[in-house]
Amino acid sequence: MVLNLKNVSLKRSGNWILRDINWNVNQGEHWVLFGLNGAGKTALLNVLNAYEYPTKGNVTVLGKEFGKVPLAENLRKKIGLVSASLQQKFHPGDNAFEIILSGAFASIGLYETPTDEMRDKAISLLKELGCFEYANRNYETLSQGERQRVLIGRALMAEPDLLILDEPTNGLDFLAREQLLESVNRIASASNAPTIIYVTHHAEEILPVFQNTLLLKKGKVFASGRTTDIFSERLMSEFFGINVSVLWSQGRPIIMKN
Template identity: 70%
Template sequence: MVLHLENVSMRRGETWILKDINWKIEKGQNWILFGLNGAGKTSLLNLLNAYTFPTNGKVSVLGMEFGKTYLAERLRKQIGFVSSAIQEKFRPDDNAFEVVLSGAFASIGLYETPTDEIRQKAITLLENLGCIEYANRNYETLSHGEKQRVLIARALMADPALLILDEPTNGLDFIAREQLLESIEDIMKTPDAPAIIYVTHHVEEILPLFNKTLLLKAGQVFASGDTSEMISSEQLSRFFELPVSVIWNNNRPLLSKVQMVEK
């Protein structure tokens, strides 16, 4: 079991941010976490990374049960986390290679001396993700898409059992988005690939290998199950509370609002 959440709720002040979340991810599954802005996606990710803890319920991630032992640092070393929040934490003078190397130590910035083996692994990941050509450039000078590739390479340095990609294509144009999605698909096809949670509110980003989807709405699980059933006209019309149409083309979904014809 990659993760298991049982009746998980989280309160901030008098407001319930998450309510009665039940979610299981088994080895071999790759999940889409789909929800609109304000649905609670960030709160749920912070919970999975042990940055916050539930008010009620039971959380187990990678076999570690919250509350049974101090697990934050040990857990985060087994989770590769890519988000815009992490992107903003690196120093201006860190180059891309140093950012990737820091992933071996689960640190923001490089404070330890990497071995030759670690350096070679970083080079291989940079090559595989198509970013070796800008390895020596300062991280802050990279485009958004280049930064995302570097962060994914960093996340893979520690051979994580779980990789969380939090809206990784935000701000990318069509070509850059598709190139990044292609790299993610390549990762998913490797024999030792981690389980992946891909967070988005754009259905057109959903790749064929994401076989499961959780729909999150107002801090609660609206529905979860096979992606083909979750990302459907009927299900998403209920989710959005307006009529929409989902068309699958080349095993990728396209979403549009149904135009009502006036009589």
């Protein structure tokens, strides 16, 4: 089991940010974490990455039970995280190749000498993600979509058991979004793919490969299960509090207000 959360709650400044979260993710499964802004998605990701510890409940991530074994750095090396907050931490003068290589050391910046094997792997990821043509360009000169591809490559560099993509298409135009989603689909469909959690509030981004969805609303699990069951008109209307229609195109849901 990759994740096992039992009655997890998180209180911050006297307020409950998460309440009674129960969530199991098995190896080989790909999940969507879906919720509107303020639903508690970031707080839940902070718990999964051991940046915050739950006020109540039990958390086990990749076989490590919180409170029973040392966590932090050892756990995070097995988790590939791609998020907007991470994007702001890199030195603008680092090039795409260096940033992907830094993933082998889980460092912000490249301070150690990579092996030839690491370099070969980074080049392979550059090609796989369509980044090779701008491998030597500085990070600050890359478009938002190009930066996201580089960060995904960095996350994959250490061959993580769990890959978390936190709103990876934010700020992308339609074409850049679809190109990035194609890369995500290839990664998720590979035989040696890590378990992936795709975090979003845009239903139309949800690819067929993400067969499971957890709905988060106001810090609580609203529903979880098969994506095709979760994105029903009845459940989505209850979730949003308005009547909506759900259309499916190429295995992806599209939500419209009635």
